[in-house]
Amino acid sequence: MTRGEVLRYLGWQVRDRTGPRILVGWLIVAALCLPLHFAVKDDPPPSPETLAGMVHGMYVQLAGLAVVILFHGIVAEDRTKGYYRFYLAKPVSPLWFYGQSYVLAVAGMLVFTAGFLAIFSVAVIPAWHWRLLTTGAALGLLIGGMIFALSTVTARDWIFMILAIITSTALRARFPSDRSTLGKVLNAVLPPNQLTDEATLTAGEWAWVAGWGIGLFAIGLLVLRRRPLGED
Amino acid sequence: MILLRDVGKTYRTLLRRRPVRAVEEFSLEIETGEIFGIAGPNGAGKSTLISLLLGFLRPTAGAVTIDGLAPRAYVEARGAGYLSELVAIPPRWSVEGALVRYAVLAAVPPADRAGRVHRVIEQLGLEEHRNKRIKQLSKGNLQRLGLAQALLSESDLVILDEPTHGFDPLWTQRFRDIGRSLKRPGRTVVIASHNLDELERVADRVGIIDRGRLQQIALIGAQATGSLARYRLVVAATSPAVAEAFPGAAAAADGRAEEYLVPPVDLPTLNAGLRWLIDAGVQIVAVVPERSRLETAFRQAVGADQ
Numbered sequence: 001m002t003r004g005e006v007l008r009y010l011g012w013q014v015r016d017r018t019g020p021r022i023l024v025g026w027l028i029v030a031a032l033c034l035p036l037h038f039a040v041k042d043d044p045p046p047s048p049e050t051l052a053g054m055v056h057g058m059y060v061q062l063a064g065l066a067v068v069i070l071f072h073g074i075v076a077e078d079r080t081k082g083y084y085r086f087y088l089a090k091p092v093s094p095l096w097f098y099g100q101s102y103v104l105a106v107a108g109m110l111v112f113t114a115g116f117l118a119i120f121s122v123a124v125i126p127a128w129h130w131r132l133l134t135t136g137a138a139l140g141l142l143i144g145g146m147i148f149a150l151s152t153v154t155a156r157d158w159i160f161m162i163l164a165i166i167t168s169t170a171l172r173a174r175f176p177s178d179r180s181t182l183g184k185v186l187n188a189v190l191p192p193n194q195l196t197d198e199a200t201l202t203a204g205e206w207a208w209v210a211g212w213g214i215g216l217f218a219i220g221l222l223v224l225r226r227r228p229l230g231e232d
Numbered sequence: 233m234i235l236l237r238d239v240g241k242t243y244r245t246l247l248r249r250r251p252v253r254a255v256e257e258f259s260l261e262i263e264t265g266e267i268f269g270i271a272g273p274n275g276a277g278k279s280t281l282i283s284l285l286l287g288f289l290r291p292t293a294g295a296v297t298i299d300g301l302a303p304r305a306y307v308e309a310r311g312a313g314y315l316s317e318l319v320a321i322p323p324r325w326s327v328e329g330a331l332v333r334y335a336v337l338a339a340v341p342p343a344d345r346a347g348r349v350h351r352v353i354e355q356l357g358l359e360e361h362r363n364k365r366i367k368q369l370s371k372g373n374l375q376r377l378g379l380a381q382a383l384l385s386e387s388d389l390v391i392l393d394e395p396t397h398g399f400d401p402l403w404t405q406r407f408r409d410i411g412r413s414l415k416r417p418g419r420t421v422v423i424a425s426h427n428l429d430e431l432e433r434v435a436d437r438v439g440i441i442d443r444g445r446l447q448q449i450a451l452i453g454a455q456a457t458g459s460l461a462r463y464r465l466v467v468a469a470t471s472p473a474v475a476e477a478f479p480g481a482a483a484a485a486d487g488r489a490e491e492y493l494v495p496p497v498d499l500p501t502l503n504a505g506l507r508w509l510i511d512a513g514v515q516i517v518a519v520v521p522e523r524s525r526l527e528t529a530f531r532q533a534v535g536a537d538q
Contacts, residue, residue: 005336009337012333081320082316083320083321086320088286089311090311090339091309091338092308228287228288230288
């Protein structure tokens with residue numbers, strides 16, 4: 001059965017998704033940590049509220065970058081480089097193979113950002129908050145789902161994801177949801193990426209963000225089912 | 233059994249105004265237990281056809297089935313031993329590591345995995361390269377690795393696209409033995425190749441395709457006794473009996489006086505003519521096909537003689 005064989009391949013998928021990308025991730029972490037490290041050393045030190053805001057902002061940036069690093073090319077790389085030909089000539093379903101890769105990337109992103117919070121808490125200031133991780137999970141599902149869906153149709157998945165986020169943010173700013181019907185419609189149909197900037201997500205907001213991500217993931221799976229990887 | 237019924241594949245892209253028909257009205261039956269060759273000039277549609285057989289592409293017309301299933305359903309259920317024309321494997325993997333991964337995906341039982349990997353490494357002469365990274369391999373060694381991963385799974389469907397691409401003469405020769413060893417009841421083997429000699433030595437039948445259409449199916453070996461071919465006949469001394477045995481035979485312009493070109497004949501006619509010459513006391517030095525039967529069929533099918 002295809003699912004069983006793909007599950008046995010899980011360890012290698014973890015290695016492929018994280019191996020060469022982890023170094024890039026840690027370099028970015030170091031670049032993000034340094035300003036905060038020096039801010040903490042300032043005299044007088046920032047207030048706890050300011051520090052909490054800085055940590056949250058830094059975490060969201062880090063989580064966003066981690067998602068891009070871990071997800072980009074999740075399907076497109078195999079398609080453009082032709083690696084899929086040997087994978088999918090085996091008794092392997094592309095849905096299981098790439099679906100598993102998405103789940104692994106979300107998990108990898110959470111482990112990576114949790115590791116960052118743990119190290120940062122020990123080395124700089126206490127920063128561990130579960131709510132940060134739940135925000136990170138929602139962000140991972142949303143942005144990851146967006147890249148996954150785009151990756152099934154284009155090699156430039158992360159570039160189109162950034163364009164989609166910029167467009168969504170610009171349209172929301174131009175047409176606020178509390179001022180016009182168009183704003184309300186746009187707020188309903190655009191990906192809710194703005195919510196991940198908030199310090200705390202309510203359960204409803206979390207479900208909205210995660211639901212969008214899972215919906216985009218499902219669209220990606222549908223594309224994989226309907227459109228063979230050999231098609232241009 | 234592989235069945236293709238009026239299959240067509242047209243490529244359309246946003247940027248390309250005119251659609252490109254890679255395969256057209258293609259109908260073919262490939263029997264289980266058969267080694268079927270596919271020959272054709274560059275751009276004839278061989279690789280598109282193979283992608284259709286593996287479900288990497290969907291036909292835009294007609295239908296493809298393998299044992300009654302759509303190609304993708306068949307491959308996802310049972311797998312295929314497949315070698316692509318261009319071997320693409322992530323460059324950081326090691327040779328042995330790549331084979332272990334492919335064995336896992338091919339559902340090789342864990343107890344057999346190491347043995348199977350060792351066997352194909354040995355069979356394809358990759359022992360000294362087993363710990364090398366893919367990016368360190370030469371083109372020929374990479375091709376051998378591609379072939380090794382195709383043989384790992386011992387599938388009932390084997391599809392090889394230009395299997396000797398990049399091979400040196402020694403490994404081209406060895407491939408013929410490997411190719412012949414693939415034949416077994418219950419297994420269907422499809423080999424696409426530019427190398428007609430290779431197909432003639434390995435395949436049972438060869439489909440010649442050109443401009444996306446199946447032009448002709450050439451029978452190979454014992455099945456081909458009825459097909460016509462030209463021969464170069466060398467005798468010990470010039471003799472008018474040659475023209476009597478083979479009407480239309482003439483001295484070869486590019487050879488010695490004792491060399492004759494025999495016009496296209498089938499095997500029974502050739503043998504009868506040779507017997508007549510021997511009975512007439514003519515000493516036969518050599519009889520060599522001017523072109524292989526497959527090459528003759530190929531040139532006729534693709535219009536290369538015109």
